[in-house]
Amino acid sequence: MRPILMKGHERPLTFLKYNREGDLLFSCAKDHTPTVWFADNGERLGTYRGHNGAVWCCDVSRDSMRLITGSADTTAKLWSVQNGTQLFTFNFDSPARSVDFSIGDKLAVITTDPFMELPSAIHVKRIARDPADQASESVLVLRGHQGRIARAVWGPLNKTIISAGEDAVIRIWDSETGKLLRESDKETGHKKAVTSLMKSVDGSHFVTGSQDKSAKLWDIRTLTLIKTYVTERPVNAVTMSPLLDHVVLGGGQDASAVTMTDHRAGKFEAKFFDKFLKWR
Numbered sequence: 001m002r003p004i005l006m007k008g009h010e011r012p013l014t015f016l017k018y019n020r021e022g023d024l025l026f027s028c029a030k031d032h033t034p035t036v037w038f039a040d041n042g043e044r045l046g047t048y049r050g051h052n053g054a055v056w057c058c059d060v061s062r063d064s065m066r067l068i069t070g071s072a073d074t075t076a077k078l079w080s081v082q083n084g085t086q087l088f089t090f091n092f093d094s095p096a097r098s099v100d101f102s103i104g105d106k107l108a109v110i111t112t113d114p115f116m117e118l119p120s121a122i123h124v125k126r127i128a129r130d131p132a133d134q135a136s137e138s139v140l141v142l143r144g145h146q147g148r149i150a151r152a153v154w155g156p157l158n159k160t161i162i163s164a165g166e167d168a169v170i171r172i173w174d175s176e177t178g179k180l181l182r183e184s185d186k187e188t189g190h191k192k193a194v195t196s197l198m199k200s201v202d203g204s205h206f207v208t209g210s211q212d213k214s215a216k217l218w219d220i221r222t223l224t225l226i227k228t229y230v231t232e233r234p235v236n237a238v239t240m241s242p243l244l245d246h247v248v249l250g251g252g253q254d255a256s257a258v259t260m261t262d263h264r265a266g267k268f269e270a271k272f273f274d275k276f277l278k279w280r
Contacts (some may be wrong), residue, residue: 004042070096209235
C-alpha cells in the first residue's frame with residue numbers, strides 16, 4: 001500500500017486527531033498553525049491562523065463544526081472547522097497543554113502548565129452554542145498535580161474528569177464539585193511521568209503511557225488496573241484500535257536523555273499488543 005504524505009507543516013508535529021466520521025484529520029505542530037486534511041487522499045483542506053506559539057493539542061466536536069486548540073501562547077481557541085474563523089479565545093496565565101470536548105460538546109476541559117509561581121491546573125469551560133454568548137470564566141478549576149499535566153479527559157456521562165502527568169499519579173475528579181474521587185496508588189501505578197492518556201471508543205477503560213517503560217490499562221470508573229504492557233523504551237504515545245483489541249505504544253528516547261555509554265537512544269518504533277481485557 002502506498003502511503004499518503006501530508007506535507008505542509010514547517011516544524012515537528014505535536015498531536016493528531018480524526019473527527020468522528022474519520023474523513024478529516026486535524027494536525028497540530030510547533031509551527032503555530034493547526035491544519036485540517038482530507039483523510040482519504042491527504043489533501044490539505046485548510047489552516048487555522050491565530051496562535052503565536054506551538055500548538056500542543058486539539059479536539060473536534062461531534063458534528064465536526066468546531067475545533068478547540070491549546071497552545072504555548074497561553075491561549076485555547078475555538079474555531080469554525082468549515083471556514084477557519086476564530087470563534088473565541090480563552091486566555092490563561094500559562095501555556096494550555098491539553099483540550100477535550102465533553103460528550104455533547106457543551107463543556108471543554110483545558111489543562112495549563114506550571115509557570116513561574118503558578119501550579120498546573122485543570123479548567124472546565126462552558127461552550128456556548130452561539131459564539132456571541134461565549135464566556136471566558138471557568139466553571140471549575142482543579143489543582144493538585146505536581147508538575148505538568150500531560151492529559152485530562154472526560155469520564156462516563158461527563159460526571160468525572162481523568163487526569164495524569166509528570167507526578168505519575170492518575171486522578172479521577174468529580175466534574176461538578178471538583179472533589180478528588182480516586183488516585184492511582186504507588187504499588188499498581190506508574191513509577192515515572194505519565195506522557196499520554198487515551199480513552200477507548202466505548203469510554204469504559206483507558207490506557208496510559210509512561211517514561212517508566214510501561215503502559216497500563218485501567219477501568220475508567222473504579223481506576224482498577226486491568227493490565228500492564230512492558231517495553232524496553234520510555235512510552236511517549238499510546239492509542240487503542242477502534243476495531244480490534246489492540247493497544248499501540250510509541251516509544252523511544254532522545255540521545256540527549258542517555259549517557260555516552262548507554263545504547264538505549266533511538267528505536268522510535270510502534271509496538272502492538274493484544275489488549276486481553278479481563279474484567280473482574
